[in-house]
Amino acid sequence: MPNFVTVNELEKLANTIRQDIIRMLVAAGSGHSAGPLGMADVFTALYFAVLKHDPKNPMWPERDRLILSNGHIVPVRYATMARAGYFPVEELLTLRKFGSRLQGHPERVRLPALETTSGPLGSGLSQACGIAKAWQIDGVKSRRVYCVMSDGEQDEGNIWEAALFGAKYKLSNLTAIMDRNNIQIDGPTEQVMPLEDLHAKWKAFGWHVTEIDGHNFTQIIDACNEARAIENKPVLIIAHTIPGKGVDFMEYDFHWHGKPPTPEEAKVALHELRTLGGRIQSEHQ
């Protein structure tokens, strides 16, 4: 059960998680920067204020499920899980290393608390719908399934198959959250394969759609709460985010989608994060 937590505490946690991400990526020497940094606030909100879960009992049958469809941003999930107590923070530095539970893309068999395996885009929402549908058959009302997906992933047909399916079966125990950061590998989404008007598209597919600032904790939590009150439709929360949020030289730049910082770049990034952009002094000057 989520304990009472203040926005201030969430912001501090998210900042720590951003630092974890930078450290993990440097240690790994590969991985994705922009998405994880951009989604640090959403993941902090999910694990510390939204999800019904128990880090000491990861397979608690009554837990909410979180499906990560855009599996490549898993570093932010790993970092958030570690800070929430699922495994030691030190293990984060094993990301992408041979023998690690923290594979480059999430694998359920190696780390069951990840709920499923993803990486190839487009399958997560279907899997979330499948869980929701199974619960519907069983008359389960006490749990919710969340699905994080990316905007670039909306190119995949599988996503729209799931959209049709979710609306058909009125999967009201499902909340999808889209990381709308406007970038993908080859460039800005609206240049690679234009998606707008995304809100209108999803509404036409029969989903209840809200849009939020993905860096505003109150908005994130309010939107997740509102979703639980929508009775006859699945919900999509479009979270507008800044790719690379928190690291000045990464923000808004699609080149940081799929590469890690170098050790020198990481030093600059960590300094910025620790001093909140130079606004405070840190012992790590």
Place this chain on the structure above:
Amino acid sequence: MTDPHLNPTLYNKDVEQEAIRAGFGRGLVTAGRADARVVALCADLTESTHMDGFAKEFPDRYVEIGVAEQNLVTAAAGMALAGKIPFVSSYAAFSPGRNWEQIRTTICLNETNVKIVGSHAGVSVGPDGATHQMLEDIALMRVLPKMRVIVPCDSIEAEKGTAAIAASEGAAYIRLARDKTAVVTTRETPFSLDKALVLREGRDLTIIACGPMVYQALMAAEELSSAGIEAEVVNCAVIKPLDGATILASVRKTGVVITVEEAQAVGGLGGTIAELLGDHEPLPLVRVGMQDRFGESGKPAELLEHFGLTGRHIAARAKALLKTKIAMSRNG
């Protein structure tokens, strides 16, 4: 040899014919009655894949997906994560044809308990033509780690195979056919998920077949017998995991091997046996199947005839192979 309790009228012209997919339909209902966790998902082909019986008896456990094969298997993976035992069906050309990657990632790597039913496999699909005549599915599925591959020889075996995979944890692929084909086995015929079965004993050559080609192999054996050649016929219903012991025992006895499948002659049953022989017992091997080409529109019987997939053709290939073997041993 264990008595296979074959259909006693199997060699008659009027042997009973039933579509393999019909046996699956019955097996699915049985599985649904035995375990409330069994659910069924279909991509707009409920009647022709024989999921309609299940849908009628268990409407709350039946999920219509529409023509969306990627969602078919990934939604099923999700249902499996929530504790269900999902069967998904479509034509093999579309599933696993279209959604192979999602099967690989969300079912095999993810280790979810999903049973994939690929119907209308082989050229006997008939008039629909090459696009719908799936020939590559055995190869596609057997090469995936953590995927069982079952090719029942008739409707009775399909019924048993369905019940068996429902009761056995782990992903599985079961291959069905459209056309009515001979009922070779009976209720008493043994079936198990890790055994091949010798249906007919012989010491001159081993014919290993799967699916409706098992009947053709038995017809070939009958024809060869009247020419003084005794063929041993093995029903390899479970291509993965392969019962290497039963097959090696047979081929070590006969020394000559033919495989028969209504599929590409590479990569499927023939490929599996070639690998087994190469590893343990290199022997002369002929792989009867489609020779690196697609099917086409036609009546099932004329297509099988055209592509050399009948008892008569198998018998001819057997005679040719034995002539070569005799020639080789004379020269050796």
